[in-house]
Amino acid sequence: MPVAGRRRGSPDTRGEILDAARREFSVRGFDGTSMRAVAREADVDPALVHHYFSGKDDLFLAAMELPFDPRAMLPPVLRGPRDGTGERLLRAVLGLWDDPDLRPRLLTVLRSALASDDTAHLLRDGLLRLVIEQIATLPGVVDPQRRGALVGSQVIGLIIARHVLGLEPLASMTAHELAAVTGPTLDRYLYGDDLR
Template identity: 50%
Template sequence: MSASTSSPRGRRPGSPDTRAAILDAARARFAEGGFRATTIRAVAADAGVDAALVHHYFGTKDDLFLASLALPVDPRALLVPAVTAGGPEGAAERLLTTFLGVWDDPELQPALLTMVRGLMDPAATRLVSEGFLPVVLGPVGQALGIDRPEHRMPIVASQVLGVILLRYLVRVEPLASMPAEQVVATYAPTIQRYLVDPLP
């Protein structure tokens, strides 16, 4: 059998087009079935490639999920070390400062807005509840060593996402034009209570 006919049928070789096909398949899978139900094997089958190629391009399922969101930065690399370095005390202030520092960057903001608009699609709601929260914010709570992070971090997320939606997407005043330092001073005390105070 010649080299031109020896490759398995239905499998694409590694190429930029293959990478794009994997990402398209991943976005569809994550949006339809959620993070937990999506497997690398299923994404690979949808993209017409071997599962090993998905791992080669993207690593773990967490990495594939973040790549499928098309974020301009890896939030794990920013949030976990920046927020957890000082322990629970002052963590909310560091969390908001980090988020706002990224969102106020004019080079990053367009891609972030595109991502948020995509997450607002009803078909993509599981990407937030089953993907973004456990993959991005979950590790922050665990690294801080707070009790019941699985309960606390979604409450924290409700505040952070609310700020993002109103400040950057809907642009509600005075929040839209408020200096970042004032936003942090306004919201950090409440978020800090969610992180460390006794839960109801």
């Protein structure tokens, strides 16, 4: 009984769910996609989708094959003294991109996300939202959506300058050097009184 067998979870059920999720996300966007619709598209029981993925965020990160989870990566980085938060955040993000095993995958996601409005909005709603939600947990950050978006603009700009454009000297500086120079920008975006 292949159908019943698949419903219980055949070896490639997880992969079939991810294929279905990629199709749903790309057609309906992040907000328009549900775990139930992915189950229907994959022809599996919804409980099976929940067995493999604890929620839509998990499903999205796995479907995009993102090699990091901002919900796990950011809290330890954002903890610590308020001064220097930007530098710590940039060291972590630029450090990911400096990993030769991760960079090709990150570049593929970034390039596909920038290629059309649909994929760009998918990155925004599926990934950047998770980053901004983490920033919203920081004590003393007023208006986290605006401040998180400003942080995102500088981080994305640095990644593109460094890894897509190859703009010198940003492309050759170490992650630590670049984080030291641009960290104060992020500290101001997060906490600056002149932004209120």
